[in-house]
Amino acid sequence: MGRKRTKSGKIRLAEVAELAGVSPITASRFFRNPEALSVAKRTRVESAAKELGYVPNLAARALASQRTEVIGVLIPSLTNNVFSDVLRGIYDASEGSRYSIQLSNTRYSILQEEKLLRLFLAQKPAGLIVTGIDQTTESRAMLEAADCPIVQIMEIGPDPVDMMIGFSHYDAARAAVAHLFEQGHSRIGFVGARMDPRVQRRLDGYVSAMKDAGLFDQRLVVTTSTPTSVTLGGALFTDLLAREPLDAVFCANDDLALGVLFECRRREIAVPEQIAIVGFNDLEFMASAVPTLTSVRTNRYEMGNTAATMLIEAIDGRRPEQPVLDLGFKVVERQSSSSRRSDSRSAAAGASASNKMVALPSSHD
Amino acid sequence: MGRKRTKSGKIRLAEVAELAGVSPITASRFFRNPEALSVAKRTRVESAAKELGYVPNLAARALASQRTEVIGVLIPSLTNNVFSDVLRGIYDASEGSRYSIQLSNTRYSILQEEKLLRLFLAQKPAGLIVTGIDQTTESRAMLEAADCPIVQIMEIGPDPVDMMIGFSHYDAARAAVAHLFEQGHSRIGFVGARMDPRVQRRLDGYVSAMKDAGLFDQRLVVTTSTPTSVTLGGALFTDLLAREPLDAVFCANDDLALGVLFECRRREIAVPEQIAIVGFNDLEFMASAVPTLTSVRTNRYEMGNTAATMLIEAIDGRRPEQPVLDLGFKVVERQSSSSRRSDSRSAAAGASASNKMVALPSSHD
DNA sequence: TTGTACGCGTTATCAT
DNA sequence: ATGATAACGCGTACAA
Numbered sequence: 001m002g003r004k005r006t007k008s009g010k011i012r013l014a015e016v017a018e019l020a021g022v023s024p025i026t027a028s029r030f031f032r033n034p035e036a037l038s039v040a041k042r043t044r045v046e047s048a049a050k051e052l053g054y055v056p057n058l059a060a061r062a063l064a065s066q067r068t069e070v071i072g073v074l075i076p077s078l079t080n081n082v083f084s085d086v087l088r089g090i091y092d093a094s095e096g097s098r099y100s101i102q103l104s105n106t107r108y109s110i111l112q113e114e115k116l117l118r119l120f121l122a123q124k125p126a127g128l129i130v131t132g133i134d135q136t137t138e139s140r141a142m143l144e145a146a147d148c149p150i151v152q153i154m155e156i157g158p159d160p161v162d163m164m165i166g167f168s169h170y171d172a173a174r175a176a177v178a179h180l181f182e183q184g185h186s187r188i189g190f191v192g193a194r195m196d197p198r199v200q201r202r203l204d205g206y207v208s209a210m211k212d213a214g215l216f217d218q219r220l221v222v223t224t225s226t227p228t229s230v231t232l233g234g235a236l237f238t239d240l241l242a243r244e245p246l247d248a249v250f251c252a253n254d255d256l257a258l259g260v261l262f263e264c265r266r267r268e269i270a271v272p273e274q275i276a277i278v279g280f281n282d283l284e285f286m287a288s289a290v291p292t293l294t295s296v297r298t299n300r301y302e303m304g305n306t307a308a309t310m311l312i313e314a315i316d317g318r319r320p321e322q323p324v325l326d327l328g329f330k331v332v333e334r335q336s337s338s339s340r341r342s343d344s345r346s347a348a349a350g351a352s353a354s355n356k357m358v359a360l361p362s363s364h365d
Numbered sequence: 366m367g368r369k370r371t372k373s374g375k376i377r378l379a380e381v382a383e384l385a386g387v388s389p390i391t392a393s394r395f396f397r398n399p400e401a402l403s404v405a406k407r408t409r410v411e412s413a414a415k416e417l418g419y420v421p422n423l424a425a426r427a428l429a430s431q432r433t434e435v436i437g438v439l440i441p442s443l444t445n446n447v448f449s450d451v452l453r454g455i456y457d458a459s460e461g462s463r464y465s466i467q468l469s470n471t472r473y474s475i476l477q478e479e480k481l482l483r484l485f486l487a488q489k490p491a492g493l494i495v496t497g498i499d500q501t502t503e504s505r506a507m508l509e510a511a512d513c514p515i516v517q518i519m520e521i522g523p524d525p526v527d528m529m530i531g532f533s534h535y536d537a538a539r540a541a542v543a544h545l546f547e548q549g550h551s552r553i554g555f556v557g558a559r560m561d562p563r564v565q566r567r568l569d570g571y572v573s574a575m576k577d578a579g580l581f582d583q584r585l586v587v588t589t590s591t592p593t594s595v596t597l598g599g600a601l602f603t604d605l606l607a608r609e610p611l612d613a614v615f616c617a618n619d620d621l622a623l624g625v626l627f628e629c630r631r632r633e634i635a636v637p638e639q640i641a642i643v644g645f646n647d648l649e650f651m652a653s654a655v656p657t658l659t660s661v662r663t664n665r666y667e668m669g670n671t672a673a674t675m676l677i678e679a680i681d682g683r684r685p686e687q688p689v690l691d692l693g694f695k696v697v698e699r700q701s702s703s704s705r706r707s708d709s710r711s712a713a714a715g716a717s718a719s720n721k722m723v724a725l726p727s728s729h730d
Numbered sequence: 731t732t733g734t735a736c737g738c739g740t741t742a743t744c745a746t
Numbered sequence: 747a748t749g750a751t752a753a754c755g756c757g758t759a760c761a762a
Contacts, residue, residue: 012739023749028741038747055487059433060739063754078453081446088443091470103468105456122420230650258650265655282404285623286594290630377755388733393757425755427740503746 007146007305020048031056049300071099072120073129076196079227082300084179084252084283086153090129097127097312106131108196109259114139121146127311133157133164134197149314151307154327155198163314165307169198172296172329173205176250176278179294179331183339185248185276190221191236191260192252193228199252202280206250219244228252233259234266241267246274248311248337254283257293261336276337291335299327370684376417385413388442396421436676437485438494441473441561444592447618447646447665451518454669462677464491471496472559477503486511492676496530498563513562514679516672520563520704521691528679530672530690534563537694538570539616541643544659546578546698548704550613550641555586556601556625557617558593559655564617567645571615584609593617598624599631613641613702619648622658626701641702656700665693 017027022041029036037045048054051243062068062319073082073090079265087103106113112135120128120144127246128143128150143161145151148164180188190200190206197289203223210216222240226232233256237249247306251257264271271277271291277285282297306327310320370394382392387406394401395398402410413419427433438455440448445547453467459466471478472596477500485493486507493508493515500508508515508526515527520534545553557564569586573579587605591597598621602614618620629636633678636656638640644651647662671692 009740013741016738024739024749025741025750029748032741036747041747055484057428057739058488059424059427060754061741063422063428063756064739064741066741066754078456079447081449082445084446084449091443091468100467102465103456105453119420123423229653231653234653241627255650259653262653262655273626287618288594288596288599288624288627290627379755389755390734390757391732394732397757401731406732422755425738426757429755429757431738431757555740726753 005140010057012057013054016045016052016054019052019067020044025204037145044191066339067124068126069099069127070102070123070125071127071308071315072104072123072125073101074106074113074116074120075103075131076113078105081283084296085300085310086304089301090307090308093305093312099312099315108194109248110134110136110139110177113196114142117142124148125213127151127315129153129307131310132197133160149311153307153310154270155201156324160324163310163320163323163325165303165310165327167298167327169201169210170205170252172280172298173202173250174209175329175331176280176296177209179333180248180250180276180278181209182339183248183272183276185337186215187211187244188215188220188248188250189237189244189246190223190250190252191240191256192221193226193232193236193256195223195225202252218243220246223252228254228255230255230259230262233257234263234333235259237263246275248278248294251277251279252278254281254286254293254295257295257336258285258289261289261293272336272338275292278331278337282332285336286332292333294337297330297332299329369435375422376419377422381410381413381417381419384417385409386404399558400642402625422716426522432489434464435467436486436491436492436494436673437488437491438466438468439471439478439479439481439485440468440496441471442510443470446648447663448667451669454666454671455673458670458677460672464677464680469710473559475499475501475504482507486547489513492516492670492680494518494676494726497562498525514674514676518668518672521689522568525689528672528675528685528688528690530668530675530692530712531695532663533570533691535570535573536568537645537663538567538615539574539695540696541645541661542571542574544612544698545615545641545643545702546574548613548637548641548702551578551580552609552611553585553613553615554602554609554611555607556598556605556614556621557586557588558591558597558601558621560588560590575617582609584610588617593620595620595624595627598622599628601623602628611640613643616642616644619644619646619651619658619660622660622701623650626654626658637701637703643702649698654701659699659702660697662695662697664694668692 013027014024017024020027022045025035026041030042032040035120062125071094077083091101095344104116106116117139127148132150132153135156145310152160152164155166156164177188178364190203192203207216222236222237233251239258240246249260251260259276260277264275269275277293279293279295282295284296286293306325313320371429373721378392379389382389384481385392391402392410395407399407436459442448456466469481471481482504490513495517496519498517498520509650517525518527518531520531521529543551555568557568572581587601589601598616605611614625616625622642626636626667634640638713642658644658644660647660651658651660671690678685
């Protein structure tokens, strides 16, 4: 004879079905496809479930259906606030859906990513969100073979595995440099840290723009594989100053830009009169700094949110008409790179700045 | 007769067992408690598993064992970089263990927290990490009734549900104010945003310290329920200036402190000569700002990491001798609150500042 | 130390 | 639209 109450005291589907006077499978259908039931049974099951406080057992569901309702997310960093915005978008989109997020951190290692991918795929996720387009050959093969929708986020490029949402870091960097050209700058330095693939492409964009203008000089570029920080921005900028005279700096991200700003303040270099600064990502503080800092706005929250939304729709069988989505970017011009006279309040620091270029005695190099 | 190869093509425990020439249950034991096997069988199962590329089916495991290997984590925000540090600590600790993290965002709502808790508990998590000590009565009851270890993080207080790791926001605020007293300040403002329970306790600490010194004045306090930001720091500080003369500001977090710093720069208020600034959390940029900013260092990564480590140990039956852990804090004194002459480089801004107190004409209030 | 028998709660499949 | 039957892959309990 069948068991009545489960030993764990949990309400099972069978109990709900019994109370509703239907078979378990009918009750099961109610939760997955209510439309398939007659109105009468639908309401009976519904009230029975509510009365008993039934909560589906996801493990049993996963085992029986051979699939999970888990969306795997692979990102390279939990520290970087760029990713916290993306993540927020993803989590927001997952709420209200029946899918839950399984997050893992690749720490900027594509080998770690490959390992995690293998792990994720073994659990048959409903969908996958991966960062960037630089997977290992092995990872790429696994992704192609995966029988679930996949979204690559953060950048766009040729040859998507499945869906893709992001923007061109290369173009964004070119636009930032073009903006500095427009403001009359020519000795434009580049400061970059971490040098992950996306930062590398920003550097590539910078290099190409400078070369197009006949202004490229390798000595204007300072990079490191060290993780980014505000302090590091100051240090890299110091290196740059020691090498070459400059009239502007393009920073691969806003933390570096803030560090450069502070370093300028420390050295009494007027911004933007002596040196213009442009950052990347347009974090909140950029609009609030003194002087306000120009940056390239990227749509991070939207990227995560749209990626998860697209993914869920694809899982549910509604593939987007447009599998590759370019969310673009925008150069937000502020005081730090504006050749128009900044207003009196923000120009307070300026000391006796008037020369448009500044250099330190080159101590090394 | 039994099925040989599963239709989904996945390798099951039975296949591994067959290749190893043992029963399935022996193979099963190998993965959960290798010590229980004879060395001979252990190696046979091990190589069989490796050869077949076996990956356990977690759903089946969860269903059979009536428990999951999931650690639920409830935090109030994904945006706040305080939590990204904590999360990093948690994820780091979970790697290498067999537990995976299930993260949910309560958005600073204890009702949302209650809802999520109900959801989590229904899936029988192996353990739970929740933020703070201000749960609803209902949540509290569920936590008490939960049959898994639980860690409350971010603060400490009386009456832990189970384990607890954090520090006293009240004491930390008192220490920050005491530091400002030591530096000779008396008109000390408080700037706070979001006003979640922990910020509220910082305010409480500030109030008590000021009252103890006979210096409390309600007009020195400016708070808002608006989410924190650098820009908001500047705005709240502006409000404060319009009300009362000040010689120092204690900010409930570092973003606000940075905003205050920028606002001072905008208004040509010398820091620390005219106004001292103290922040909270000691984010990386504080040490890099000009002038460098005093803050209260909190051990966020350690909090997350230790919480997850403790939790996992408790799940595995090794409860900590000390279930409540105070990770403390430290007032890191920097230029923004130092009465000692700041060095020449960082004092560049100072204009003709010499008076130790600054006030704006009170336009309103 | 190893194995047998069975249950875990749900869904797929195939009927009706 | 609804139901009977048989998995889904593994762990528990108990026995040997």
